[in-house]
Amino acid sequence: MSMPAKAVLLVHGGAGVINPGSMSEALESRYKNKLGDALVAGHKVLKAGGTSLDAVVAAIKVLEDSPLFNAGKGAVLTRDKRIELDAAIMDGASLQAGAVGAITNVKNPITAARAVMEHTEHVMLIGKGAEVFLRNIAKKIGLTLVEPDYFVTARRLEQLEDALAREVERFDSTRSHKGLKLRKRRRAVGFDENKFGTVGAVALDEAGNLAAATSTGGITAKRYGRVGDSPLIGSGTYADNDTCAVSCTGHGEYFIRHVASYDVCARMKYLGEPVSKAVQKVISSLGKAGGDGGMIALDRKGNAVMSFNTSGMFRGAITEDGEVSVAIYCD
């Protein structure tokens, strides 16, 4: 898709193996419609004079509430059939930031990240401790609490079972018929939902302030309290009015080692690169290193970039005037 002249909000819903023809047209439409809904929700906030922070939260909430994406409702499951949700948000005007790791009790994890930013002196809270804070403050600031099973969907349970079966298969030198069938099924699908599906948004408001936000369930069958790049400021999420706002998706470990989102900002700041070139360079280095994924970025002039080194990325943009464009595969 060609980039809109002056974008004010971009969203992504994950990058990965998504080959044309691998999904039914109906499913493609559902993804595209939901990305559109998120863009419209965020745009409405901006048009009403809301901040870029308000807009990214509004957009992300739509994606978190949809079971299509790997964030909030419909997040992938850990090995023991639980969910552990990560999210981060950053304000490009103040460099204030908030993040949560491995939480299970807030309906919209992005609102939990914002609560950390706005109601603590900290940037990152994790696990049970974070949940205590969120429970304590929920009523005061209007956070919606849920029981962990709210997030669990049949589709993700099935994916987990498949993932665990594939592991057994890999360790099983006898190679059962079942294993072969599983492999075939996976190859035929051409759309690996297990690893990817993080959601993100970047926005520019009328005051010229940028914001970035990312929310994820991590990777299917994860264990041991694994944290990816999404909630790490500078890795999966960064915003600075002097450069741009960035949200990433993909193989998180590579985005951490390469400090991917801040690296885009550093290239703009120190090399004077435009946002498009900075993003292309970072995505290309990540690809060379083996780091599959993509990112969306927006500068203060509304220059938008949505780049990925995989076969597809769920993504969309909306202009100042409300013109929506969404896409899944390579142009």
Added chain:
Amino acid sequence: MSMPAKAVLLVHGGAGVINPGSMSEALESRYKNKLGDALVAGHKVLKAGGTSLDAVVAAIKVLEDSPLFNAGKGAVLTRDKRIELDAAIMDGASLQAGAVGAITNVKNPITAARAVMEHTEHVMLIGKGAEVFLRNIAKKIGLTLVEPDYFVTARRLEQLEDALAREVERFDSTRSHKGLKLRKRRRAVGFDENKFGTVGAVALDEAGNLAAATSTGGITAKRYGRVGDSPLIGSGTYADNDTCAVSCTGHGEYFIRHVASYDVCARMKYLGEPVSKAVQKVISSLGKAGGDGGMIALDRKGNAVMSFNTSGMFRGAITEDGEVSVAIYCD
């Protein structure tokens, strides 16, 4: 202290309010001796042909085992008298990295971070999940497990009680005599141990490879699973053979928002700045933003920088030839 010609290992033991005359000479000596011990331990590894990773681990273990510093034995306590330890390590040759957050069961958290780097496909594991992984792998790789109470010291219990008393005092409009006494005692000391004391090391080995490592107990009376910059790759810890190895200490939230350790590398890479200038620029911006602290950095030529915007930083360096220099206050 003047910088040695070709340093191969630097350590820090935290930066903060440390005014000359605020400690007894005996206590100063204990700190300096322990920094020296850490340098000698790491140097021994390098001289025997060990890697920079081996050297930073050897040095950090000495500091973690000492109750003087806020890492490992002697770490500061959470509000409910527990400890939650964070650590990270990074290999400048491969950009491989490992980190743990909020763990309580490994004697030397830096060895836990290294286990994540070398024995998982992940970068960061946190909380109970991380502890399960560490317990499972301990025997195989020789990790020393401990009960959480191993880390608790009388000195940190007293600090916690003082910190909680000061909070009560702040909320107590009647201003009791006890409160005034506490304030006076604190002012007289001129050495605020509550916030700082993270330990870190950077090293350069004979093969020309850099490594960085950081370990901390966080901040006294912390709650809600707060994670600071130490275990976050790019914030408190970073190493890249193309630029330098960095370990930070200070008010972690600022180091996160400014992606402090990677920013040093970015300035070297994109602006061509020498390590000394890059560090000064980053420490100076952090100071202007209100972010107290410091960092140590080492490039592949053995150029060493130890910089801070506070009144002191426990620090030391050792050269190729084994010449040790340690310092606490400003030069």
